[in-house]
Amino acid sequence: MSKLVAVGETPLALAPSETDRLEHARDLGLRADGTESNVAVAASRLGAAATWVSRLPDTPLGRRVVSELREHGLNTAVDWVDDGRQGLAFSEPGRTPREGAVIEDRTGAAMAEAEANALPRAPIEHAETLFVAGSTPALSETARRTARSLYRHFEGTRVLDLDYRPGLWSVEAAREYFTDVLDAVDVLIARERDVERVLGESGSAREVVHAVAAGHDLDSVVITCADGSAAARVDNVVHEVAAVEADVANPAGDHEAFTGAVLAARLDGEPMDAALDRGAAGAALARTLDGPIPAVSAGEVQRLVDEQSSGGR
Template sequence: MSTLITVGETPLRLSPPGNRRFVGSETARMTATGTESNVAIAAAALDADATWASKLPATQLGKRIVSELREYGIETDVSWTDEGRVGLEFRQPGVPPREPVIIHDRAGATAESMTPSDIPMDAVETADGVFASGSTAALSETAAETISAVLRAGGNGDDLAVFELDYRPRLWSPEAANDGLTPLLEHVDVLIATEDELRTVFGRTGDPREIAHGIASEWDLDMLAMTRGEYGALVIDDSVVHETESVEAETVDAAGQHDAFSGAFVQRLLDGDRPDEALAYGVAAATLTRTTPGPIPAFDRADVEGVVEQLQ
């Protein structure tokens, strides 16, 4: 069984029920919604020994996050503190032509002050893979430096240091993201991003394959995986591009699909699959996740493998 440690912030998402708006709603559903914790959950669903590590305030909201995440079969390693607060994300669903509304309230979140001393660095160094994302690095310079230290420590030898670009325009501008994330890439083995994120943050234009080749070459990445929405996904490995088509499915909630892709893709790489095989698992996991409500990628391995068969 492969071991994976993910490091980053997990806010609480508040959403009105169904497709209602906040105006006129008397209730809201509260759910943990962190990229790194979602990736751990997706990887654990495919039998990885997954741990999410972070820093949280020792409050009812902080404890609620840990309680919810443990229900999905992952371990948690949390540094508790009396300072800071839990970050919040307010998400109002959008039904065309109405666009979804997303409001980040993450200033002052405890993860802003997260340092390597708050993370189980010994476990990071011995894990088969480590994972972090740009949404945590966006919180503060301290958080970005911690993510850099995690990637550097986790990418030794045959272990994989995986980074998801996870660009959130409501957290920082493309220019700030480029400046903040570029130094991290020298410690990254595998980069995961959407096509739109790569174009926006790095100012790339042209064919998706050209973009993937250019970025992988510039930062000497072992591998780059790009999701392309309705056009499926691709992965570039040692200058060879593999592509997988998308799977048609009704979208109930798209929030956690990219995290599902990342978790499944990374887990299969850690278990020794070829990049093209791992890519199919990522697309299958993302497909299943967008058919269920909520941002957490809760799926069964058998269901994922059923969709993978459709892609073969």
């Protein structure tokens, strides 16, 4: 059985080329792009037994999501339904000085109406670690209730990623929900910008992990920064890791690669400082790829970790 179960929605992401705009584009690329599934793919590719659990419409679009995830070797457990729709996300890449844009088209997505007791139970009941990202409870009140129930009844390690998406809900709604549910969470993982927006904590990464862990009585807090560095507080001890240099093709997927690598390392018994090293290496590799799914490999990550270590880190 899987050690890691990631529960959440995976929309299909559609985007034109970097030099085109949505309103003029004739061709759009199509990718599966969900935070939970991206994290599970990364963890699975790095050796963790992982399963993605979701609710999807039994349509060509729903099946398209599963087929892409399975191409990466990820186990999937889906509640297939005739009602609901496949969530979509349209994105327009930005190039300086033109800003990018994201249009979330996920209202009525099948996962938005998923009840906890209707999801495939075996992967959830037998896993050691549960992972849910904030973009899933953002879908609806039902999704919020389902995520809350999963956290409160799961008997293993419960991991939450803030994953704040302004196109899905307001800062105020997100803050209210997370404030309510964090007492049922063991590990919080978040982007630095999301912590500032939603929880109102700013400063150095070291200061932020201290403040969030103490303020919400969390066992572990992990923060990733825009420059590729990260920090974590575990049992009152702070660990930090510098960014690994990369020739950036696309930053999409780097946070999920980092998270998947950290979770895989922790499930393998690695201490947090070693897990952060693997996370930073995974994130760097993901930034060299064109696409949101972090198709990194264990050998590549180990090579980068060894190179960073031999370089005096």
